[in-house]
Amino acid sequence: MSRDVELDHVTMRFGDFTAVNDVSLHIKAGEFFSFLGPSGCGKTTILRMISGFMDPTGGAIRIGGQDMRGIGPNKRPTALIFQNLALFPMMSVADNIAFGLEMRGVDKAARRKRAEELLDLIALPGSGDKRIDELSGGQKQRVAIARALAVEPQVMLLDEPLSALDLKLRQHMRAELRAIQRRTGLTFIYITHDQGEALTMSDRVAVMSRGRIEQVGPSASIYDAPETPFVATFVGENNVFRGKVTAAADGLARVETPAGVLLGRNARGMSVGSDALIFVRPERMRLDPADAGDNRVTRPVAHLDFEGSFANLVLSAPEGSPRPILVQLANDGRLGSLQPGAERTVGFAPADGLVLPAGELAKD
Amino acid sequence: MTTRTSASDLILRLYLAIFFIYLLLPLAVMGIATFNTSKFPTVTPWLGTTTQWFGALMADNQMWVGLTNSVIVGIAVILISVPIGVAAAMLLDGVHRRAKSMLYAVMVSPLLTPGVIIGISTLVFWDRLGVKGGLHLSVIGQSSFIIAYVMLMVSARLQRFDRTLEEAALDLGGTHMQVFRRILFPYLKPAVFAGAVLAFFQSFENYNTTLFTRGTDVTLTVYIASKVRTGLTPAVNALALILIAITIAGAIAYEISRRQAAAEAAAAKKRAAEADTMAELKIA
Amino acid sequence: MSELVKRYGLGITTAMVLVTAFWLIVMVVLPALVMVEYSFHTNVPVTKRGGPEDYYTLDNYLSLVRGTDWSTWTFPNDFRVFLRTIWGAALVTLLSLVVCYPVAWYVAKLAKPQRAAMLLLLLVIPFWVNEILRTFAWYIILAYQGPLNAALLGIGILEKPVRWLSGSGGVLIGMVYAFLLFMMFPLINAIETLDMNQVEAAEDLGAPWWQIHRRIVIPHAKPGIAVGCIMVFVLAASSYIVPSLLGSPGTRWFTETIYVWFFEGQNWPRGSAYAFILLGLCVGFIMLMMRIFRVGLADIAK
Numbered sequence: 001m002s003r004d005v006e007l008d009h010v011t012m013r014f015g016d017f018t019a020v021n022d023v024s025l026h027i028k029a030g031e032f033f034s035f036l037g038p039s040g041c042g043k044t045t046i047l048r049m050i051s052g053f054m055d056p057t058g059g060a061i062r063i064g065g066q067d068m069r070g071i072g073p074n075k076r077p078t079a080l081i082f083q084n085l086a087l088f089p090m091m092s093v094a095d096n097i098a099f100g101l102e103m104r105g106v107d108k109a110a111r112r113k114r115a116e117e118l119l120d121l122i123a124l125p126g127s128g129d130k131r132i133d134e135l136s137g138g139q140k141q142r143v144a145i146a147r148a149l150a151v152e153p154q155v156m157l158l159d160e161p162l163s164a165l166d167l168k169l170r171q172h173m174r175a176e177l178r179a180i181q182r183r184t185g186l187t188f189i190y191i192t193h194d195q196g197e198a199l200t201m202s203d204r205v206a207v208m209s210r211g212r213i214e215q216v217g218p219s220a221s222i223y224d225a226p227e228t229p230f231v232a233t234f235v236g237e238n239n240v241f242r243g244k245v246t247a248a249a250d251g252l253a254r255v256e257t258p259a260g261v262l263l264g265r266n267a268r269g270m271s272v273g274s275d276a277l278i279f280v281r282p283e284r285m286r287l288d289p290a291d292a293g294d295n296r297v298t299r300p301v302a303h304l305d306f307e308g309s310f311a312n313l314v315l316s317a318p319e320g321s322p323r324p325i326l327v328q329l330a331n332d333g334r335l336g337s338l339q340p341g342a343e344r345t346v347g348f349a350p351a352d353g354l355v356l357p358a359g360e361l362a363k364d
Numbered sequence: 365m366t367t368r369t370s371a372s373d374l375i376l377r378l379y380l381a382i383f384f385i386y387l388l389l390p391l392a393v394m395g396i397a398t399f400n401t402s403k404f405p406t407v408t409p410w411l412g413t414t415t416q417w418f419g420a421l422m423a424d425n426q427m428w429v430g431l432t433n434s435v436i437v438g439i440a441v442i443l444i445s446v447p448i449g450v451a452a453a454m455l456l457d458g459v460h461r462r463a464k465s466m467l468y469a470v471m472v473s474p475l476l477t478p479g480v481i482i483g484i485s486t487l488v489f490w491d492r493l494g495v496k497g498g499l500h501l502s503v504i505g506q507s508s509f510i511i512a513y514v515m516l517m518v519s520a521r522l523q524r525f526d527r528t529l530e531e532a533a534l535d536l537g538g539t540h541m542q543v544f545r546r547i548l549f550p551y552l553k554p555a556v557f558a559g560a561v562l563a564f565f566q567s568f569e570n571y572n573t574t575l576f577t578r579g580t581d582v583t584l585t586v587y588i589a590s591k592v593r594t595g596l597t598p599a600v601n602a603l604a605l606i607l608i609a610i611t612i613a614g615a616i617a618y619e620i621s622r623r624q625a626a627a628e629a630a631a632a633k634k635r636a637a638e639a640d641t642m643a644e645l646k647i648a
Numbered sequence: 649m650s651e652l653v654k655r656y657g658l659g660i661t662t663a664m665v666l667v668t669a670f671w672l673i674v675m676v677v678l679p680a681l682v683m684v685e686y687s688f689h690t691n692v693p694v695t696k697r698g699g700p701e702d703y704y705t706l707d708n709y710l711s712l713v714r715g716t717d718w719s720t721w722t723f724p725n726d727f728r729v730f731l732r733t734i735w736g737a738a739l740v741t742l743l744s745l746v747v748c749y750p751v752a753w754y755v756a757k758l759a760k761p762q763r764a765a766m767l768l769l770l771l772v773i774p775f776w777v778n779e780i781l782r783t784f785a786w787y788i789i790l791a792y793q794g795p796l797n798a799a800l801l802g803i804g805i806l807e808k809p810v811r812w813l814s815g816s817g818g819v820l821i822g823m824v825y826a827f828l829l830f831m832m833f834p835l836i837n838a839i840e841t842l843d844m845n846q847v848e849a850a851e852d853l854g855a856p857w858w859q860i861h862r863r864i865v866i867p868h869a870k871p872g873i874a875v876g877c878i879m880v881f882v883l884a885a886s887s888y889i890v891p892s893l894l895g896s897p898g899t900r901w902f903t904e905t906i907y908v909w910f911f912e913g914q915n916w917p918r919g920s921a922y923a924f925i926l927l928g929l930c931v932g933f934i935m936l937m938m939r940i941f942r943v944g945l946a947d948i949a950k
Contacts, residue, residue: 051535053654073535086532090550099546100536133632136639151536370859376750376758383751384767387774390785390825394796397788405788408713408798451667458652474676476878476928478886480903481683484923488686488916489679509674530655545662569778571889572903576910588780592893601788604781611776615769 003064003077003154004029005050005187010081010213011058012045019045021192021211022058027189027204029154032181034190034198037208038234043191044159046208050189063155074103076360079148080157084164085140087132094119094128095144100151108352113289118146121180138169145180155187162197175202195235199223209360224356226268229277234362238279239325241318245276253355258320259297264353275358282312282326284352292347299346300326306337311335315346315359391608398601417598424599430587433499434568437583440503441510441567442560447558449508449514456515457522472516474509479572482509487576497579505577506567512567514559521555565605584594649763681862687921691914708921726905726922733794734929736816737884744831744880745873747824752835752872753865757844768836775829783893787813788823790894818894819901826890827883831876838872839865881937884929902926 007026012020016090020042027033029072033042049056050063052073057205061068066305073080079100088096093323098119106114112128119125122142127135135143141318148156158177162170178201181188192198197218197264198205206216215227226232233240243257245266253266255278264278286292299315302324308331334346336342397405401412421427435551454468474482486505487497495501525548533543550555571585578586652661688704696702715724723731756765772783789796790812797809813817840863850860866873890899906926909919938944 032417036607053531053535072541073531074537078535080532080535082528082532084526084528086526086528088529088533099533099538103533103536103538103542131632134635134639136636139639282396360381374752379750383747384770386825388770388856390775390782390789390846394781394785404791404793406791406794407788407943408795435734446665448671452671454656455652455664455668458655468670470886472837476882476934477680478882478903478926480886480888480906481927482679482922483904484910484920486675487910488920491916492682504675508679511671511675527655538708540660541666544656544660565776569780571780572886575888575907585778585780588778588784589889589893592780592784592792604784606721607781608777612773615773615776619769621804624803628923 005155005189006065007046007050007059008064010046010056010061011048012042012049012054012095013057015265016212021243022059023211023213024059025216026204027187027214028065029187030185031189032178032188032201034202034236035245036192036195036198036205036206041208041312042211043208047080047157047159047189047191048067050155050171051078052076053119057227075155078157079153079155081144081148081159081161083159085144085148085161087140087144089132092128093124093130093135096132096143097146097150099147102311104151114150114264115146117152121149122146125262137165138173141165141173142176143178149180149184149204153186155189156181157192158188160192160194163192163194165335169338170197173309177201199235207234209234209362226279226356227268229356229359229361232277232356236246237326239282240321240361241278241280242276242321243276245274245355246268247273248272248337252350253290255355257318259318260294262353263293263350264294264295264355265351267353268356270355270357276355277358277361279354279356280284280348280352282328285325285327285346285348287327287344287346289315289328289345289347289349291349293350295348295350295353296345297325300343301338301340303340304335313338313344313346315344382545387570388519394601395605398597398605403597403599406483407594417602417612420597421599421602426582426587427584427599427603430584433581437499437503437506437574438564440499441506442563444503445511445514446560447554447561448516449500449511449563450556452511452515453518453522456519457585473513475512477595479509479570480576482578483573483576486573497577497604499579499581499583502570502581502583503567503578506570509573510563510566512522513562514556517559517562518552520554521552525551561599683920684924685922689917690743691917702907708918709925710713711918712922712925729900729905730902730925732816732899733885734819736823736901737881740820740827741831741877743820743824743836744828745877746901748828748831748876750836752832752839752869753861756836756839757842757847771829771832775833779826780889780893782826783822783890786818787893790818790821812826813894814896814897814898816895819891819899822890823887825885827880827886830879830883834872834875834879835869836872838869838875842868870941871943874937874943878934878937882935885930885933886926 005025005088007023007025007027008022009242010023011018023042023046035046037043048054050061050068052068052071052075052352054220055069055133067098068076077237088099091099094112094115097115098106101111101142112164116125119128121144124142124146127139131138133141144161145240161171162177165173174197174238176186181201190198190201199222204216204218207214207222217225222231222235226235226238229240232238241255241257241259241262243255243262246256246261247254248266248269248271251266252263253270253276254264255264255276262278264280270276283312297315299318302314302316305312305314310331311329311342313327313329315327317324325346393407394405397407398417399415400407400410400412401414401416402409417596448621456464456471459467485504486501486508490496490501490504508518530543533547534540538546569585570583571589574583574586582590588600589601591597650662654665676857686705687708690702690707692699692702711726713724713727713732715726716722755771759767784837788794790811791797792811792813796808796812800806801809844869846864849862850864855863885903886903888903888907890906891899895901902907902922903926906919906922909915909922
């Protein structure tokens with residue numbers, strides 16, 4: 001039923017602008033795969049190339065091993081769910097769902113039957129005769145999914161379909177989408193700039209920046225083991241210290257930064273003398289650390305953002321860094337002692353610091 | 365509003381009253397003159413009230429010929445100008461900036477060209493090709509600028525078209541022709557319909573272009589003009605009265621249907637809002 | 649182009665391009681070019697076309713002004729008609745602007761929404777009535793034994809009836825009446841978009857009402873004024889029915905001259921040349937207005 005999608009050195013140029021730059025990927029059948037990146041990173045272009053609205057200027061896209069070049073969107077085994085859903089306002093709900101079947105010349109009774117089955121699937125039984133503008137946001141969402149499922153595609157493409165919904169509905173729909181994907185066993189390719197969406201739903205995530213893929217992997221590895229400074233700063237919060245590697249041994253690297261000499265995991269095997277960035281997650285930072293060794297920085301408190309069960313402590317930026325230091329603290333009932341202006345020492349265990357080659361950071 | 369002195373306010377109101385009398389009284393006089401027994405259409409002196417001129421109009425064979433010709437020409441103009449107007453609007457929508465403003469300038473130029481000149485150029489051009497004046501030439505001449513009206517109306521609606529609908533239909537397996545038939549055309553339909561009505565109306569009341577292209581054929585406007593110059597009786601007023609009545613009825617019908625559509629849209633919006641609230645309650 | 653094919657498919661795109669090209673080339677551009685070409689020909693019977701008597705000449709254009717004597721201020725007949733048409737159309741344009749402005753201001757800004765909607769409807773109805781019928785209405789009113797003379801005699805303003813239909817007055821009144829709504833609607837549209845806070849601010853600063861109009865409303869309404877003037881001038885200059893119904897031989901219009909050359913003089917080249925001159929006059933006026941008021945073609949087509 002479902003098929004693999006391969007991107008083989010895919011490049012897309014618009015005049016001088018390179019929207020997608022030499023992207024290679026193998027998306028497996030039945031996988032929930034997300035492209036995550038800021039707007040303009042090329043993820044929508046990739047989706048439009050897979051769905052057939054444009055052909056790449058270089059490289060090839062294969063679905064189930066077949067090269068898709070020159071095959072229009074109406075001939076591909078894909079179904080796209082648009083960002084604005086693109087439901088047909090002049091047709092009833094049932095006619096929307098059965099539209100693809102109508103295009104294929106399926107007779108009216110069969111279309112009606114299939115539409116009702118799908119309405120049951122999306123938990124909207126008996127809504128076939130409603131008009132589109134009578135539906136709520138979440139219902140429209142589900143009708144759009146049903147409409148795409150009706151043509152029995154081998155690959156579902158989703159272009160930020162949840163972005164128009166409010167927070168609560170969005171979270172609800174995430175679970176629903178994931179459930180539909182599991183039930184149908186289809187390949188889902190999902191585009192989003194919302195890391196929460198990508199990380200919770202996907203089997204694998206590709207993080208993109210400036211037309212290139214920065215990293216591909218399961219959600220946990222994207223968060224816990226970012227491979228580039230961009231991924232480290234785009235996915236989740238991260239403290240950054242800039243410096244030079246002065247020693248490297250036993251999988252650890254010592255980095256000399258204006259804030260002091262810091263030790264962290266040398267995941268990319270960097271050698272002495274190279275420019276490096278060292279990243280530490282706010283939740284791995286400790287206040288008055290016992291196990292941090294030399295990994296200590298003392299700075300005045302800028303402010304404390306109280307969130308209830310935890311609080312974000314913000315220390316003013318260390319020398320040579322534009323970013324303040326973030327520390328996530330569990331609410332132990334003693335947060336009141338952290339007054340702005342007071343100097344405090346924070347630190348982290350070497351295993352919680354990640355040393356990566358210097359490179360581009362995500363914008364805040 | 366503004367703080368006007370009552371004197372200038374009074375002057376403005378008086379002016380408005382005079383203006384609307386100037387605007388509407390002549391039409392009223394023309395209508396009322398229909399019912400005067402005077403052989404020359406007038407309201408002074410009033411020689412007696414009659415409805416005989418309607419009868420005279422109905423018995424006028426020339427009028428029926430003119431009317432029939434006008435309707436034939438109007439329908440032919442619709443058949444030519446609506447498809448071309450839609451195609452032109454679609455083409456204009458699809459081309460890029462520089463070409464677009466060029467194309468646009470050429471397309472609207474017939475609207476700024478005097479009708480007599482359109483008539484003359486059509487006459488001269490087709491004469492070269494051996495085609496003489498007649499209703500067929502009036503159809504071509506009128507269409508050459510009426511297409512531009514249709515194009516503008518369709519364009520205005522096309523600009524608000526959500527192109528992802530087309531893409532969605534294509535993605536669901538529709539051929540380009542199917543997508544046009546099922547998505548774009550139904551969307552454009554109101555503008556196409558309005559364009560067709562406007563085209564008929566423009567054709568029906570056209571005089572300047574028709575005058576030069578008609579050959580020896582007579583349309584209703586040509587009939588009226590010739591009647592006014594020779595053989596004027598209140599039968600012409602009767603015709604005017606009927607045409608005005610149809611116009612007003614049409615305007616009112618249009619206004620009512622527009623308001624109904626607006627009310628319908630508002631009701632749907634309300635139902636959608638209700639559905640949203642219901643959905644929220646369910647999740648919570 | 650490739651984008652069009654991608655969007656509509658090859659079949660629809662080809663049909664679209666062909667159909668539009670047919671309109672613009674066969675129905676718009678070529679007829680105009682042929683008319684212009686024709687205007688440089690001598691007037692010969694069909695049988696002699698292409699023969700020695702059929703050659704290119706400027707004579708059709710020159711004949712308009714031939715015989716003009718500026719020192720004695722005498723003009724040949726056709727040229728006099730042409731000048732009268734320019735003057736008359738300009739006057740009609742100016743009159744329409746003056747007549748419409750207060751009404752447009754009231755409807756767009758002063759009237760309450762419901763009343764404004766009512767007035768708009770009252771404006772729209774005569775707008776949809778055929779130009780011939782609107783002219784015909786004035787023909788009745790201005791007739792020698794018509795209601796205007798009867799009313800004026802009745803009140804005692806006139807001692808004997810006036811022949812309105814033999815002077816220029818009837819033509820001007822009829823034209824203002826026939827075309828004034830083409831001034832009204834652009835004006836209303838333009839004034840409607842004015843932010844009344846500007847007016848109130850000016851009032852607050854002590855500006856008298858005429859200064860408010862001169863400095864704030866009229867500058868804002870410029871595009872509307874330009875569009876209205878263009879519409880009315882072109883319609884008036886190229887009107888045939890109004891002068892032919894409400895005028896007399898002494899008040900002939902240039903369109904009537906063209907008609908006469910075509911169908912009574914059987915001189916199509918001359919008629920074509922005059923038509924081209926009329927077109928030039930209208931295009932010139934449009935360009936002048938676009939220049940003065942700095943508006944584009946897209947504003948006009950609205």
